[in-house]
Amino acid sequence: MRFWSTDIDADVAELVDRGIEFEEYDMDAFKTINHVVTSPGIGRSAWFRDPDGNTIALFQPE
Numbered sequence: 001m002r003f004w005s006t007d008i009d010a011d012v013a014e015l016v017d018r019g020i021e022f023e024e025y026d027m028d029a030f031k032t033i034n035h036v037v038t039s040p041g042i043g044r045s046a047w048f049r050d051p052d053g054n055t056i057a058l059f060q061p062e
Contacts, residue, residue, distance in 0.1 A: 001056050008036055008044050008060040015048070023047040023055075 005011045012022065012035050022035035023046075030037055036046045043061040050056055 001054070002059050003057070005058050005060045008046060008058055009034070011058055012036060012046050020048050023049070 024032045046058045
């Protein structure tokens, strides 16, 4: 599931304050900074899992 955002930094900060733990990545061209991956030409994304283990994404297009 993906939710679109107009301010991913604010949305991530609010969810962290509510106890959500975001997935972290550290690969060559795919690295989270403050829980968010920036993909040039595409947008910014952050991922977390619901209690059943399903991945949920926040996405802010460029």
